Amino acid sequence: MERRSHLMELPRKILIGENVLEQIGDFVDVPKSARVVVASGTNVLERVREIVGSSLNRSTTWVVVTHSDIYNVRKVMRASRRAHCIIGLGGGKSVDVGKLAASKLGIPFISVPTSASHDGIASPFASISDSKKHYSIVAKPPVGILADVNVIAAAPTRLFAAGCGDLVSKLTAVRDWQIGRDATGEYYGGYAASLALMSANVVIDGAGRMGSYGLPAVRDLVEALISTGVAAGIAGSSRPCSGSEHLFSHSLDSICPGKGLHGEQCGIGTIMMAKLQRLDWRSVRSALKKVQAPTRASQLRIGESEVVSALVGAAAIRPERYTILSQVVLDRESAKNLATETGVI
Numbered sequence: 001m002e003r004r005s006h007l008m009e010l011p012r013k014i015l016i017g018e019n020v021l022e023q024i025g026d027f028v029d030v031p032k033s034a035r036v037v038v039a040s041g042t043n044v045l046e047r048v049r050e051i052v053g054s055s056l057n058r059s060t061t062w063v064v065v066t067h068s069d070i071y072n073v074r075k076v077m078r079a080s081r082r083a084h085c086i087i088g089l090g091g092g093k094s095v096d097v098g099k100l101a102a103s104k105l106g107i108p109f110i111s112v113p114t115s116a117s118h119d120g121i122a123s124p125f126a127s128i129s130d131s132k133k134h135y136s137i138v139a140k141p142p143v144g145i146l147a148d149v150n151v152i153a154a155a156p157t158r159l160f161a162a163g164c165g166d167l168v169s170k171l172t173a174v175r176d177w178q179i180g181r182d183a184t185g186e187y188y189g190g191y192a193a194s195l196a197l198m199s200a201n202v203v204i205d206g207a208g209r210m211g212s213y214g215l216p217a218v219r220d221l222v223e224a225l226i227s228t229g230v231a232a233g234i235a236g237s238s239r240p241c242s243g244s245e246h247l248f249s250h251s252l253d254s255i256c257p258g259k260g261l262h263g264e265q266c267g268i269g270t271i272m273m274a275k276l277q278r279l280d281w282r283s284v285r286s287a288l289k290k291v292q293a294p295t296r297a298s299q300l301r302i303g304e305s306e307v308v309s310a311l312v313g314a315a316a317i318r319p320e321r322y323t324i325l326s327q328v329v330l331d332r333e334s335a336k337n338l339a340t341e342t343g344v345i
């Protein structure tokens with residue numbers, strides 16, 4: 001099972017800082033005659049269309065992304081037939097959809113996050129859903145990432161807290177990766193794992209500072225999220241970023257879609273999986289509280305039985321991924337105990 005070789009695909013350039021959105025025209029690095037497609041949500045479009053449009057100063061097609069589904073991917077692809085690059089401008093949906101469309105067409109993708117709620121900003125994966133399921137599809141990583149911390153700081157604070165939740169989840173994801181290595185002999189990349197853990201510690205060790213929500217905290221959050229995406233690129237898989245806590249979140253998505261944000265659910269999942277893995281789950285919970293991320297299911301209007309069902313069904317979401325849930329098989333009673341003991345329900 002040990003991989004003899006694997007391909008690392010990484011972003012080529014990253015521009016992060018205050019008021020850098022107005023530099024997008026120079027950043028895209030395509031000729032003035034080039035066609036550019038901007039995939040974006042309506043709210044974001046209203047906020048930044050003028051700055052982006054005047055800076056790009058090229059033939060630009062704007063495509064509104066409504067959902068992160070295959071219909072929207074096809075819509076962006078149709079608009080991009082003769083485009084030189086696609087810009088995904090927005091939160092999760094536009095970045096995921098733009099990334100997959102660009103990957104399918106074989107053209108460069110530029111990621112321009114306007115919030116920092118998850119690590120898809122820099123990763124080679126696109127999270128796509130249909131009416132029943134969420135899929136993580138292997139695409140290409142963005143060739144460039146432009147992160148304007150002023151724009152990201154203006155996003156709702158709930159999104160910031162969700163980003164912190166996605167970051168702490170690397171703690172249990174990496175432990176699951178080690179558990180998988182020990183049980184099955186699968187490839188384990190120590191460097192990628194360390195990089196992902198470093199990002200988790202930005203929140204676990206620095207929760208007080210992160211909880212200030214100031215510009216330096218926003219910058220740290222974005223840099224850590226980019227770094228975990230890079231860790232996935234180095235690993236050549238989502239292993240360092242996604243373990244049993246993500247399986248729990250995906251399981252919730254199919255049981256009670258739309259209640260919690262991805263990062264919020266992953267944060268709560270991390271508290272419980274850390275306990276199963278005999279890690280310091282209390283420090284995870286305390287860090288999440290300090291950054292005002294939810295630690296109880298009721299904060300997301302998720303019921304006790306939904307949490308229990310999601311825990312019981314999590315391992316079946318992706319059976320080929322070996323995690324702590326492959327070793328500790330949860331039934332409804334043990335799942336309820338776990339959620340109760342960790343204060344999730």
Ligand SMILES: [Zn+2]
Pocket residue numbers: 118119166241242246262266
């Ligand atoms: Zn995630």
